Amino acid sequence: MSIRTRFAPSPTGSMHIGSLRTAAYAYALAKHSGGQFLLRIEDTDQKREVKGATQKIYDVLQKFDLGWDEKPVVQSQRLKIYQDAAQRLIQSGHAVSDQGAIRLKIPPRETISFHDFVLDHDVSWKSDDIPPAVLLKSDGFPTYHLAMPVDDHDMGITHVIRTVEWLPSTPIHILVFKYLNYELPQIGHPSAILDPAGGKLSKRKGNVSVEQFLARGYLPEALLNFVILLGWAPKDNRELFTLEQFVSTFDIKGFQKSNPIFNTQKLDWFNGHYIRQKSDTELTHLVKPYVKNKLSSTQITQVIPLIKDRLIKLSDFDQLTQFFVSRPAIPPNASVSPTHLKFAIVNIDAILNNEIVDKIKSQGWKVGDFFMSLRIAVCGSKFTPPITETMLVLGKEESLKRLNSAIGKLKID
RNA sequence: GGCCCCGUCGUCUAGUGGUCCAGGACAUCUGGUUCUCAUCCAGAAAAUCGAGGGUUCAAAUCCCUCCGGGGUCACCA
Numbered sequence: 001m002s003i004r005t006r007f008a009p010s011p012t013g014s015m016h017i018g019s020l021r022t023a024a025y026a027y028a029l030a031k032h033s034g035g036q037f038l039l040r041i042e043d044t045d046q047k048r049e050v051k052g053a054t055q056k057i058y059d060v061l062q063k064f065d066l067g068w069d070e071k072p073v074v075q076s077q078r079l080k081i082y083q084d085a086a087q088r089l090i091q092s093g094h095a096v097s098d099q100g101a102i103r104l105k106i107p108p109r110e111t112i113s114f115h116d117f118v119l120d121h122d123v124s125w126k127s128d129d130i131p132p133a134v135l136l137k138s139d140g141f142p143t144y145h146l147a148m149p150v151d152d153h154d155m156g157i158t159h160v161i162r163t164v165e166w167l168p169s170t171p172i173h174i175l176v177f178k179y180l181n182y183e184l185p186q187i188g189h190p191s192a193i194l195d196p197a198g199g200k201l202s203k204r205k206g207n208v209s210v211e212q213f214l215a216r217g218y219l220p221e222a223l224l225n226f227v228i229l230l231g232w233a234p235k236d237n238r239e240l241f242t243l244e245q246f247v248s249t250f251d252i253k254g255f256q257k258s259n260p261i262f263n264t265q266k267l268d269w270f271n272g273h274y275i276r277q278k279s280d281t282e283l284t285h286l287v288k289p290y291v292k293n294k295l296s297s298t299q300i301t302q303v304i305p306l307i308k309d310r311l312i313k314l315s316d317f318d319q320l321t322q323f324f325v326s327r328p329a330i331p332p333n334a335s336v337s338p339t340h341l342k343f344a345i346v347n348i349d350a351i352l353n354n355e356i357v358d359k360i361k362s363q364g365w366k367v368g369d370f371f372m373s374l375r376i377a378v379c380g381s382k383f384t385p386p387i388t389e390t391m392l393v394l395g396k397e398e399s400l401k402r403l404n405s406a407i408g409k410l411k412i413d
Numbered sequence: 414g415g416c417c418c419c420g421u422c423g424u425c426u427a428g429u430g431g432u433c434c435a436g437g438a439c440a441u442c443u444g445g446u447u448c449u450c451a452u453c454c455a456g457a458a459a460a461u462c463g464a465g466g467g468u469u470c471a472a473a474u475c476c477c478u479c480c481g482g483g484g485u486c487a488c489c490a
Contacts, residue, residue: 010490045489101488119418129416129486137488144490168417168485191419194483226425229438233426237437256426259483263424266439276452309452357448371448383450 003035004158007061007068008148010042011053014209015060017262018163018193018201021227024243025190026161027066028228028250038155039068043076044141060210064220065243073155075147082142085150085180086135094179100138104145104175106130112171117159118188118255125171133172145172153182164189164259165200188252191231191259201262208262217290217314222271230260240273272312280304283311290314293325302393306385324394327402328380330409338410340365340373341403348400352392377406 005026009019030037041057043049054074061068075082086102089095095102106127113124135146142150152160167189177184193201201208207216213223225241232254241249275283284304291300307320330336343363350356351374360370375387378399384390391399 008490012490042490048489099488103488116418123417125416131486134488139488141488143488148490163484164418165484166490170417189418192484196424198482200483229425231425235427237427239425239438258419260425263439266425269439272452307451310450360448366448368448375449381450385450387448 001158003030003033004038004156005030005035005161006038006040006152006155006157007066008040008042008151008162009057010045010048011050011057012045012048013050013053014056014211016201017208017210017213017223017227020060020064020210020223021193021230022161022163022190023061023066024064024224024228024246025232026159027243028247029159029161029252031247032250035158036069037066038070038157039072040151040155041072041074041076042144042147043074044143044147046139046141056211063214064224073151075142075151078147078151079140079142081154082136082146082150083140086142086146089135089176089179092179094175095135098134101134102136103132103134104172106132106175112174114170114174114184114187116167116188117186117252118161118190119257120253123167123170127171130171130175133169135176145169145176149173149176149180149182152185153177153180157185159186159188161188161190163192165192188255190255191257193230194259194261196261196263200259215315217316218267218271219274219286219314222267222274225274226264226267226270229266230262231256268312275311275314276308278308280308283308287311287314287317290317293318293321295321295324299324299393306389306393310385323379323381323384323390327405328378330376330380330406331382334376334382336373336376336406336410337369338407340370341377341407341410343370344374345400345403345407348396348403351388352396352399354388356388374403378402 007019007023007026009015009023027037029035039057039061041054043054058072086095089104090097090102094105096105097103108128110127111124112127112130113122115122133145134143136142151157170187170189173187174184195201207213210223214220221242224243224246225239228241228246229239233256234249234251234254238249278286280301284301287304288297288300295303303321303324307317310320311317344351347356347359350359357367360367363370371387372382374391375384376382378387378391378394394402
């Protein structure tokens with residue numbers, strides 16, 4: 001029998017980075033063995049539902065190539081099914097009406113346990129510790145505790161992957177599966193991502209939405225690679241994974257049981273790495289939505305090779321190329337030699353043709369010193385891409401203007 | 414507080430009784446390449462394996478207690 005997993009988000013806003021990770025795990029578990037990865041929209045709380053959120057879920061999954069099989073199941077379209085299930089539970093004596101809602105009846109003095117395939121051991125509870133959870137709300141909508149067993153059964157889910165915060169309510173679900181005469185699927189609880197400040201990573205504490213990371217210039221492949229390694233690792237210490245590679249090496253034995261802290265330093269490294277993997281053409285295309293300064297399309301194309309090794313996020317583009325659009329101010333106390341600049345003006349063609357080094361040396365100057373003078377005069381910064389190449393992109397005319405302007409300013413000072 | 418989960422370098426982790434005085438990656442530091450920065454390459458520092466007891470010839474690996482972290486106790490998921 002093939003493995004069937006599902007990703008079951010609630011459409012309550014933009015997708016959480018942790019949800020992306022859970023989706024990737026569920027996807028990999030299914031696809032590793034050629035199974036199916038299904039999608040379910042858990043929209044049973046009318047108050048929390050956000051319009052457009054469902055579409056966002058589809059968009060994000062597609063952006064990360066986490067394609068799902070079959071038609072997504074939408075819980076709000078299955079109300080009758082849940083209501084019938086609740087009635088059956090009442091009839092079999094396992095649920096009771098309570099002020100318009102229907103609650104699960106908890107059997108006394110029983111031990112409820114299951115084998116968690118992520119934790120890799122049994123977890124058990126005394127039934128007396130379990131609360132009589134509401135299964136069907138008075139508005140006729142099911143709670144998660146009813147909808148999850150019913151849907152996972154109907155969808156033929158074989159393996160449920162959800163983060164540890166669900167572990168405490170698992171005995172409720174086990175009971176519902178049992179009383180509905182449904183076979184219990186395999187259930188596994190990967191760790192929950194923790195906030196660096198403590199507690200679980202939440203929207204209130206910072207940037208946790210996938211959209212925001214994308215908007216800040218992180219590549220999907222970098223985000224995915226980063227996130228799958230928060231709580232999962234292969235036995236051979238590999239770090240770089242495409243989705244396909246992740247799927248093929250995925251193994252439930254790779255789950256780490258402790259909760260990882262969401263430290264994004266490594267994400268930056270992944271992002272820089274994947275940016276450098278791109279061709280100049282691809283990168284030019286990718287960076288365009290982030291270009292807010294006034295560089296023309298041609299200029300962007302010319303500049304990309306110069307800044308490729310310096311980009312950490314796509315959104316760094318403007319900052320790294322600022323001196324292309326605005327004439328820089330010469331920083332005070334900058335060590336710029338007017339003699340260097342005059343020499344550069346006279347020899348501008350040699351500079352642009354990359355034939356200047358010997359001439360610098362024959363002047364008895366250090367090559368580095370000379371270029372630093374140019375760098376500061378032309379870009380107003382001590383840190384830039386190679387200055388000759390930068391001037392080439394700037395053009396002869398603009399380069400001369402800046403050199404002359406710098407000389408003028410230096411004289412005034 | 415009750416119940417439940419977890420505890421290896423700052424961070425993500427490898428490790429399932431001996432080959433571990435614990436390996437990799439990020440971050441950090443140093444050196445090399447380079448016209449600066451960055452990239453790239455090389456190297457260093459960094460974990461008494463949460464603590465204390467056991468079991469064993471032998472424990473990061475098994476057991477117990479404690480401590481610490483996290484989750485959950487909604488007609489939210």
